Amino acid sequence: MLAFLWNAVFFVLGIGILIAVHEWGHFWVARRCGIKVQQFSIGFGKPLWSRVDRLGTRFVLAAIPLGGYVRMLDERVDDVSDSERHMTFNSKTVGQKIAVMAAGPLVNLIFAVFAMYLVYLIGVDTVKPIVGAIKPGSIAAASGLPRNVEIVAIDGKETKDWEAVNYELVSHIGEPQILVSAQSPGTFSSSTYSLRVSEWQFDPGKESALTYLGIEPYRPKITTMIGLVDKNSPAERAGMQVNDKIIEIDGTTIENWEQIVEYVSARPGATIGLMVERDNKPAALMVAVGTHPQDNSRGYLGVLPTAEPWPEQYRFTHKYGIFEAFGEALGKTWRLITLSLEMIGKLLSGDVSLNNLSGPISIAQGAGASAGYGVVYFLSFLALISVNLGIINLLPLPVLDGGHLLYYFIELLRGKPVPEHIQEIGFRIGGVLLLALMAIAIVNDIMRL
Numbered sequence: 001m002l003a004f005l006w007n008a009v010f011f012v013l014g015i016g017i018l019i020a021v022h023e024w025g026h027f028w029v030a031r032r033c034g035i036k037v038q039q040f041s042i043g044f045g046k047p048l049w050s051r052v053d054r055l056g057t058r059f060v061l062a063a064i065p066l067g068g069y070v071r072m073l074d075e076r077v078d079d080v081s082d083s084e085r086h087m088t089f090n091s092k093t094v095g096q097k098i099a100v101m102a103a104g105p106l107v108n109l110i111f112a113v114f115a116m117y118l119v120y121l122i123g124v125d126t127v128k129p130i131v132g133a134i135k136p137g138s139i140a141a142a143s144g145l146p147r148n149v150e151i152v153a154i155d156g157k158e159t160k161d162w163e164a165v166n167y168e169l170v171s172h173i174g175e176p177q178i179l180v181s182a183q184s185p186g187t188f189s190s191s192t193y194s195l196r197v198s199e200w201q202f203d204p205g206k207e208s209a210l211t212y213l214g215i216e217p218y219r220p221k222i223t224t225m226i227g228l229v230d231k232n233s234p235a236e237r238a239g240m241q242v243n244d245k246i247i248e249i250d251g252t253t254i255e256n257w258e259q260i261v262e263y264v265s266a267r268p269g270a271t272i273g274l275m276v277e278r279d280n281k282p283a284a285l286m287v288a289v290g291t292h293p294q295d296n297s298r299g300y301l302g303v304l305p306t307a308e309p310w311p312e313q314y315r316f317t318h319k320y321g322i323f324e325a326f327g328e329a330l331g332k333t334w335r336l337i338t339l340s341l342e343m344i345g346k347l348l349s350g351d352v353s354l355n356n357l358s359g360p361i362s363i364a365q366g367a368g369a370s371a372g373y374g375v376v377y378f379l380s381f382l383a384l385i386s387v388n389l390g391i392i393n394l395l396p397l398p399v400l401d402g403g404h405l406l407y408y409f410i411e412l413l414r415g416k417p418v419p420e421h422i423q424e425i426g427f428r429i430g431g432v433l434l435l436a437l438m439a440i441a442i443v444n445d446i447m448r449l
Helices: 002-032 082-087 095-123 138-143 162-170 209-213 257-265 324-349 362-371 375-393 402-414 421-447
Strands: 035-054 058-072 125-127 133-134 151-154 177-183 191-196 215-217 222-229 245-249 271-278 283-289 290-292 294-302 303-307 315-318
Touching: 002 035, 002 058, 002 095, 002 324, 002 362, 002 375, 002 402, 095 125, 095 324, 095 375, 095 402, 125 162, 125 375, 138 191, 138 209, 162 209, 162 324, 209 215, 222 257, 245 257, 257 294, 362 375, 402 421
Parallel strands: none
Antiparallel strands: 035 058, 125 315, 133 215, 151 177, 177 191, 222 245, 222 303, 245 271, 271 283, 290 294
16 A cells, blocks of 8 residues: 555656746747647646636646646637737747647747756666676577676677666567677777567567566676565564575575575465574574465565675766766667657567557656665656657657647648647547557556556
């Protein structure tokens, strides 16, 4: 329940920020074009808060935080006095209408740059993409990619961390091969390996591109020392403490954490004897193994282990000065934009299945997870979603900003507006398509739960 509330709070916060940014773009340009804005709403449904400014615009926070709108004065739907006719949307030039419609998505893209700029100013700790292991018989194994090397580029695009590696791998869905450049840590000479992916099919909701290819990132060795004891868990009730080192279970010497997991998982409800090392002295404990909260057939202690520290040469911080950070933010945002466009193209071509679409549940989970790691991770998440929101709204689909822009560009070429009845047909078709895509995304979310 707490996890649900956490995700919900940061979903509403994140979506609210991005919707406000988007609608503010429309609002700001509309006012600069001399258009009267009647209402600026964040959310739909019953107003929870509202106020009217000196220019007559009503600002609203509404109950359903899944969208927003800017309602402009328009003779086609409003009764307009002669004194306000020059302030209507429909009275403006085609160029001004295009500017108003394009402003929302473009401000989303600008916000993504701003969010990433803050991330790189604050600094985010990360690790180099060092290959820890290669799964035998996998695509990576067939390419000859060795372990203990750093992936420095994919098809010539630099990969500073695992996030960049994942982005570049996913961008190659539907292609026959991926060229991976790797080098031994601390060296400057790299080798290139060709990963054959002509049968490239995987579900990002179930596995990562790395797992599919058989690449396991380097991780420090897990120890048998306890790093966390859950409240009211079998371990706490038995007296286990942080920094206890498990050395025996039921008389069997323990050599690694996997032994503990395997032994405990197979014994739900059993009582086992542990020998731990505490303050350099042995201590015997009897533990009544519980059942896993998500699987009653598995045993559960309620502890997490510690890990050996990361080697310093594998760690680094994305942190830059005020000018360099701006360049990095622009580069990252541009890659998010191009990746989004590539994935839309792959959806249309069939290289990416509609089953990969994500909806509000996935976004809520992502918002909660990123917020749990800290402000820089939440900002990175907002940048990613803001780019996607901006790109999707620019698609030439009626009911979206891009659909309106399509009509206005046609008007610009024809010298007269698209007939109202044709626009209406387009809006209906666009609405049905959008609802269908939303339904698929929500069903996909539910199936992943």
